[in-house]
Amino acid sequence: RSLTDFSTKDVSQRSFATTTHSRKDLRILIAGGGVAGPSLAIQLNRAGFKSTVVERAPTMKSIGQNVDIRDQARTIIKEMGLWDLVQSQATQEEGTHIVDEHDKIVASQAVDRKNGNSTTSDMEIPRGELARLFYDVSKNHTEYILGDYITAIEESAKCVKVQFKNAPPREFDLLVCADGVGSKTRKLAFNAESNVYRPLDFWSAYFSIPFQTYDGTWSRWFNSYKGRFLWLRPDLTQKRMRVCLSVSHPTHPSMRSQATFAKLTTDERKKICHDVFADVGWKQIDRILDGMDATDDFYMSEAAQIKMPKWSTENGRIVLLGDAAHCTTQLSGGGTTLALIGSYNLAGSLMQHITDPRSVDELRMALSSYEQEHRKVVDQADTLPQSLICPQSKWGVALMRTTLKVLDRTGVLG
Secondary structure (H helix, E strand, C coil): CCCCCCCHHHHHHCCCCCCCCCHHHCCEEEECCCCHHHHHHHHHHHCCCCEEEEECCCCCCCCCCEEECCCHHHHHHHHCCCHHHHHHCCCCCCEEEEECCCCCEEEEEECCCCCCCCCCCCCEEEHHHHHHHHHHHHCCCCEEEECCCEEEEEECCCCEEEEECCCCCEEECEEEECCCCCCHHHHHHHCCHHHHEEEEEEEEEEEEEECCHHHCCEEEEEEECCCEEEEEEEECCCCEEEEEEEEECCCCHHHCCHHHHHCCCHHHHHHHHHHHHCCCCCCCHHHHHHHHHHCCCCEEEEEEEECCCCCECCCCCEEECCHHHHCCCCCCCCHHHHHHHHHHHHHHHHHHHCCCCCCHHHHHHHHHHHHHHHHHHHHCCCCCCHHHHCCCCHHHHHHHHHHHHHHHHCCCCC
């Protein structure tokens, strides 16, 4: 159901009038401890369900690129009672400057503090900080299995039997795959990876470097030819600068194959960044690459789309959530917002349809309702064409800057 059809108050207060069973009897396993998994755990608890989260990482690390919270997700965070807490961890970035090689401002866009609908949202927070915050809120009512992952799944109409790498096998009534765009559980459960995982030949590296006083409160966005895009973003809460280095259609040999790239060490991946970005000509590049060499929060991956024809299995015991279900690519910037809305809708659909935790028919109806409603939201998500933000030619970069300058001077950028 949509946000206007039920509220968190409805979720928490609806009773099991027709059964002696409790919602807590529905055994739910969530694979993935990023943003989608722990946020779902919170929503499930508010609806009277209990859940278990399994996360491959041994600890919940506070690292990752900036994410923003927009649209209906803002209402959800407020209804969860977490708006002030999330805002306390926000980066406090005040806007975005488009700059040239000498760091001269070409165009600017300030934060839209009323609706958050600007390049920089008024609610920007590092992904790892948001995931850690949800973990801290949910850990007292949710079982967490850290440093482990699912190795095998056996699904029937009765239950889902799960084998872990370390923990003993267990049975669950519902498995939620929320472990990201490269979801391992999706591969085990649906066996259709070649048809749904669509790499875009758009690569990004994320890390942080020390904050300097002259960095100020605005981010700096720089483009170079050969499809290269660099974003230097202040995180005033953590006193760091968040860096994104992106390249569209790279020619580097180590980026031509996912299989080759997957075997590389972190140092080897940093070396790729030196090879690809050292000659962009930006005044900040030496500082960025030196800082990258010294940082321990480096992460690099290729953007991809996930296009699943159906988000749940025929037996109704396994369902996908977040990027594992519908990644529109990192270019859209809406992954976190969609994950939060999806978690809300999934918990709400379970609340609406489950009166007997033993009924697989009710579970199937709940998952069908979740997918029907949430696909409407996902289908409206925007995806920016790579050519618009990463021109391949020097002429293309110059045209983009000229266009943005005109838009800025005429007030279109805000």
